[in-house]
Amino acid sequence: MDKINGLLNRVLTFIGGIFLVAMIVLTCSNILFRIVWVPVPGTYELMGLFGALATAFAMGQTQARRGHVAVDVLINTFPAKTKKALQVAGDLICMAFFIIVTWQLTVKGNTLWGTGELTETLKIIYYPFIYAVAFGCAVLTLVCFGDLLGALSPGKDGGK
Numbered sequence: 001m002d003k004i005n006g007l008l009n010r011v012l013t014f015i016g017g018i019f020l021v022a023m024i025v026l027t028c029s030n031i032l033f034r035i036v037w038v039p040v041p042g043t044y045e046l047m048g049l050f051g052a053l054a055t056a057f058a059m060g061q062t063q064a065r066r067g068h069v070a071v072d073v074l075i076n077t078f079p080a081k082t083k084k085a086l087q088v089a090g091d092l093i094c095m096a097f098f099i100i101v102t103w104q105l106t107v108k109g110n111t112l113w114g115t116g117e118l119t120e121t122l123k124i125i126y127y128p129f130i131y132a133v134a135f136g137c138a139v140l141t142l143v144c145f146g147d148l149l150g151a152l153s154p155g156k157d158g159g160k
Contacts, residue, residue, distance in 0.1 A: 001146050008139050009061040016057030019050040026050075042122035049119075049129050056136030063094075063143045084151060091148035098141040105134035 026047065030040040062068055075083060109130035117126050 001142075001149065005060070005064060005139075005143050005146050009064055009143070012057035012136060012139060013061040016054040019054040019057070023047055023050045023054065042119070042124075045119045045121055045124065049124070052129060052133050053136075056133040059136055060139040060143045063140055063147070087151045088148060091144050091151060094144040095141055095148065098137045098144065102134050102137040102141060105130055105137060109134060 023046075026040065026043055030043045033039055075086060078086070109127045112125075112130060113127040118124060119126065
């Protein structure tokens with residue numbers, strides 16, 4: 001499970017990084033071209049789409065590395081069993097939330113596929129981006145499931 005999660009997260013983080021670099025290049029290009037009064041058409045649309053992908057593809061890796069902001073001043077004062085119970089509860093809540101998000105994004109993607117909705121300026125189809133964000137959320141769900149299994153396995157204190 002950890003190997004699959006690790007591979008998926010490395011690949012998605014790499015792809016997300018490509019979209020982040022594309023956002024940087026697009027922003028710089030737009031600034032330079034605005035100097036000569038010819039802005040890059042669709043910059044706003046592309047920044048939104050690329051930003052969604054970069055964020056969604058980085059969420060699983062960030063969770064796996066425990067890179068999210070966590071305020072655990074109070075939790076650190078609890079006994080080990082209470083900490084473990086709170087981690088299990090948190091992992092279950094995270095899994096449930098992102099299962100619902102993945103499901104609803106897939107439903108939205110199906111709707112957009114059926115309607116053929118396009119972006120306003122560049123006429124890019126929406127649904128592949130929605131499905132990609134749903135996939136990023138599904139990978140985050142897998143990471144939370146791996147964390148849950150780690151917290152429930154005997155002999156572990158519930159943390160990485």
